Amino acid sequence: MSICENELTKSVLTLLAYNNIFAWRQNNGGVYDPSTKRYRANSSMSGVPDIIGILPDGKFLGIEIKSPKGKQTESQNLFELKCIESKGVYILVNDSYKFTQKMSQIVANWRGE
Numbered sequence: 001m002s003i004c005e006n007e008l009t010k011s012v013l014t015l016l017a018y019n020n021i022f023a024w025r026q027n028n029g030g031v032y033d034p035s036t037k038r039y040r041a042n043s044s045m046s047g048v049p050d051i052i053g054i055l056p057d058g059k060f061l062g063i064e065i066k067s068p069k070g071k072q073t074e075s076q077n078l079f080e081l082k083c084i085e086s087k088g089v090y091i092l093v094n095d096s097y098k099f100t101q102k103m104s105q106i107v108a109n110w111r112g113e
Contacts, residue, residue, distance in 0.1 A: 003096060005050075009065050011096045012051060019107050023053025023061060047075030049090070057110040060088035068094050 003011070009025060016023040028048055030039030049062035062083050064076055072080070072092065083090040089106060093099045 005065050005067050005070070008067075008093060008096055008099075009050060012063060012065065012093055012099055015100060015103055016051070016053060019103065021053050021055060021061065023051055023063075026050060026052045045079075047073065047077075047079035049076070049079065055089060055106070055110055059110075060086070062088060062090045064090070064092050066092065066094045070094060 013023065013025065026044070026048055028044055028050070030041055032038075033040050049064040051061075051063035051065065053061035053063070055061050060083065062079065064072060064080070066072065080090045080092070091099065091102055
């Protein structure tokens with residue numbers, strides 16, 4: 001049974017908080033306007049990850065959450081490349097166990113272990 005993106009997002013945020021990493025969910029979707037009965041476009045930059053944070057060593061942290069079959073959009077791929085080029089950390093998450101392993105490596109790196 002696969003985990004849905006909302007549950008995966010909650011799990012990731014919980015693990016980040018446990019490791020004292022300053023992070024938040026970045027809402028990128030449109031906002032429903034009941035007066036017009038339409039979604040208004042979000043004003044954030046295209047491709048911004050679902051979770052944004054700052055690692056204890058000051059590095060930018062971007063985490064994109066996808067279902068196991070989900071794929072990144074072109075703008076998400078571009079954001080990932082720009083993040084990495086800028087020495088930030090970008091993680092594509094589609095499995096909580098793999099994320100836990102990746103996060104353990106990141107935490108060990110900034111703790112100097």
